[in-house]
Amino acid sequence: MRALRHLNKYFLKYKFRLIIGLIITIVARIFTTLVPTFVGDSVDVVEQYINNEITDIEAVKSGLIMNILFIFGSVLISAFFTFLMRQTFIVVSRYIEFDLKNEVFQHYERLSLNFYKKNRTGDLMNRISEDVSKVRMYVGPAFMYSVNTITLFVVVIGYMISIAPELTLYTVAPLPILSISIYKLSVAIHKRSTIVQEFLSKLTTFTQESFSGITVIKAYGTEPQTQENFTELSNVSKDKNLDLAKVQALFFPLMVLLIGCSNILVVYIGGKQFINGTIEELGIIVEFIIFVNMLTWPVATVGWVSSIVQQAEASQVRINEFLSQEPEITNTVTENTKINGNISFENVTFTYDDTNITALKNISFEIKNGETIGILGKTGSGKSTILDLIGRLYDTSSGEIKIDNIPLKNINLENLRKVIGYVPQDAFLFSDSIKNNIKFGNNDATDEEVYKAAKYSVVHKNIIGFSKGYDTILGERGITLSGGQKQRISIARAIIKDPAILLFDDCLSAVDTETEEEIIGNLNKISENKTTFIVSHRVSTVKNADKIIVLEGGEITQQGTHNQLINAEGYYKNLYLKQLSEKEI
Numbered sequence: 001m002r003a004l005r006h007l008n009k010y011f012l013k014y015k016f017r018l019i020i021g022l023i024i025t026i027v028a029r030i031f032t033t034l035v036p037t038f039v040g041d042s043v044d045v046v047e048q049y050i051n052n053e054i055t056d057i058e059a060v061k062s063g064l065i066m067n068i069l070f071i072f073g074s075v076l077i078s079a080f081f082t083f084l085m086r087q088t089f090i091v092v093s094r095y096i097e098f099d100l101k102n103e104v105f106q107h108y109e110r111l112s113l114n115f116y117k118k119n120r121t122g123d124l125m126n127r128i129s130e131d132v133s134k135v136r137m138y139v140g141p142a143f144m145y146s147v148n149t150i151t152l153f154v155v156v157i158g159y160m161i162s163i164a165p166e167l168t169l170y171t172v173a174p175l176p177i178l179s180i181s182i183y184k185l186s187v188a189i190h191k192r193s194t195i196v197q198e199f200l201s202k203l204t205t206f207t208q209e210s211f212s213g214i215t216v217i218k219a220y221g222t223e224p225q226t227q228e229n230f231t232e233l234s235n236v237s238k239d240k241n242l243d244l245a246k247v248q249a250l251f252f253p254l255m256v257l258l259i260g261c262s263n264i265l266v267v268y269i270g271g272k273q274f275i276n277g278t279i280e281e282l283g284i285i286v287e288f289i290i291f292v293n294m295l296t297w298p299v300a301t302v303g304w305v306s307s308i309v310q311q312a313e314a315s316q317v318r319i320n321e322f323l324s325q326e327p328e329i330t331n332t333v334t335e336n337t338k339i340n341g342n343i344s345f346e347n348v349t350f351t352y353d354d355t356n357i358t359a360l361k362n363i364s365f366e367i368k369n370g371e372t373i374g375i376l377g378k379t380g381s382g383k384s385t386i387l388d389l390i391g392r393l394y395d396t397s398s399g400e401i402k403i404d405n406i407p408l409k410n411i412n413l414e415n416l417r418k419v420i421g422y423v424p425q426d427a428f429l430f431s432d433s434i435k436n437n438i439k440f441g442n443n444d445a446t447d448e449e450v451y452k453a454a455k456y457s458v459v460h461k462n463i464i465g466f467s468k469g470y471d472t473i474l475g476e477r478g479i480t481l482s483g484g485q486k487q488r489i490s491i492a493r494a495i496i497k498d499p500a501i502l503l504f505d506d507c508l509s510a511v512d513t514e515t516e517e518e519i520i521g522n523l524n525k526i527s528e529n530k531t532t533f534i535v536s537h538r539v540s541t542v543k544n545a546d547k548i549i550v551l552e553g554g555e556i557t558q559q560g561t562h563n564q565l566i567n568a569e570g571y572y573k574n575l576y577l578k579q580l581s582e583k584e585i
């Protein structure tokens with residue numbers, strides 16, 4: 001139960017609703033308990049008439065009618081309060097579920113990239129959906145049934161003892177057996193349903209991957225093999241479902257069997273006590289039979305609730321494991337930092353701690369506000385890593401990155417991220433309209449500003465070519481864009497932000513050279529007062545930059561302007577000559 005203590009703050013938050021729920025439950029259960037007493041009373045009236053203790057049939061009739069009206073009234077009131085009980089407890093559990101989901105989501109967002117590399121997306125999603133749902137079962141149904149069971153027990157058993165203490169003892173004796181059996185059964189059901197869930201998620205992943213990769217499957221003609229794999233997986237899944245169904249099928253028969261035993265005991269012991277005069281009225285036996293049936297479900301829920309609490313505890317442990325992780329990159333500066341964009345790298349070395357790859361070795365360079373720097377180099381030479389370090393997605397292992405002569409760690413992180421317009425290597429667009437994807441860079445942008453940004457990134461004509469223009473929905477249910485179109489929309493998103501620092505990570509690779517030239521020309525216009533980093537594999541993309549650096553194996557092997565570099569022997573000149581001859585071909 002230690003992990004579940006995390007939820008106490010939510011119980012405190014909703015304490016008034018919970019107290020009201022408790023009062024409502026007590027009222028509901030008191031009225032439930034009245035029903036058997038009126039039934040018992042009716043049996044007593046009939047018994048007295050049979051034994052000639054009452055002779056006036058009209059008095060019997062009116063007595064019975066009164067009882068029927070009381071029973072009806074009690075049932076109505078009890079049903080109404082039971083409805084209110086669910087309304088309070090279950091509603092509170094939904095509020096807590098909502099709060100907890102938000103807490104987990106907000107925490108995920110704070111965590112650094114390393115966290116996302118170490119944990120699979122499916123796992124993150126499971127903890128925020130499946131695990132939170134299991135915890136809700138604890139704060140909702142489990143809590144409600146516990147309160148309900150305790151109140152019912154206190155009210156009913158108290159009343160039963162007051163009228164027939166010995167019979168009460170015999171009647172409730174089988175109930176703990178019911179509770180324990182249901183608990184064991186619930187644990188078995190839980191184990192098997194976890195396995196069923198696992199297979200369900202395997203099936204879902206398999207199906208999702210198969211249809212996402214349908215082009216590859218069709219191109220390679222592997223449909224039969226895929227079908228075979230699916231059948232194999234779904235067969236195992238079916239067997240696991242059957243295993244679960246077998247244990248689930250035991251649930252109600254077991255309950256009926258144990259209720260039956262209690263009823264037999266009441267009739268047998270109660271009958272004997274009536275015969276020997278310990279119990280004076282037959283109505284008591286009838287009342288007890290109704291009480292036993294009334295207690296069965298709450299007793300069964302004791303076992304069920306224990307298994308819910310166990311599952312919730314396990315889920316909360318998993319949730320707490322993530323909640324207890326602290327982001328590696330944190331903002332330690334509260335006051336705002338004004339950023340102009342003069343950036344310097346001073347002997348920067350960076351090693352990815354998961355792969356232990358030293359991506360950057362002793363890198364030093366400087367770039368002034370308004371300048372453009374081109375970064376060239378083979379794949380894996382560390383180009384993207386430089387951009388990631390500027391945005392503080394990672395912190396350097398040694399050396400210092402400074403902006404306007406202030407070490408990155410002393411700059412307000414929010415301010416830093418606000419002045420950066422980043423275009424990643426793999427353009428990521430949300431399943432939303434093109435307009436909203438561009439406005440992601442600046443939510444307050446007007447339509448005119450959206451069109452302007454799209455024109456700068458030379459994608460406006462493509463967009464207005466779609467029947468729904470800027471309102472075209474992208475993603476799975478929408479249109480599929482070409483690689484070059486995605487890249488250009490992603491560039492528009494950075495441009496619309498009008499940031500002081502622009503980071504372009506090889507984001508023109510899928511664009512033809514003519515369009516590329518047009519975009520670069522436009523970028524030159526808009527980046528006059530911005531610091532721009534352009535990572536590329538093409539000389540044509542970086543040739544106009546104020547400074548170009550060439551990376552090899554994480555080290556700067558060449559730096560200078562285009563003219564300086566084509567006149568020096570090395571990687572840049574070779575690449576230039578190669579790409580020049582390709583262009584001529």
Ligand SMILES: Nc1ncnc2c1ncn2[C@@H]1O[C@H](COP(=O)(O)OP(=O)(O)OP(=O)(O)O)[C@@H](O)[C@H]1O
Pocket residue numbers: 117352354355357358359377378379380381382383384385386425506
């Ligand atoms: N997130 C990461 N975790 C661990 N290692 C990484 C990560 N990203 C990159 N690396 C490693 O760091 C090195 C530099 O990678 P980086 O992405 O900076 O190269 P790059 O020059 O941008 O390559 P490309 O031109 O292919 O994009 C590579 O060896 C790569 O395997």
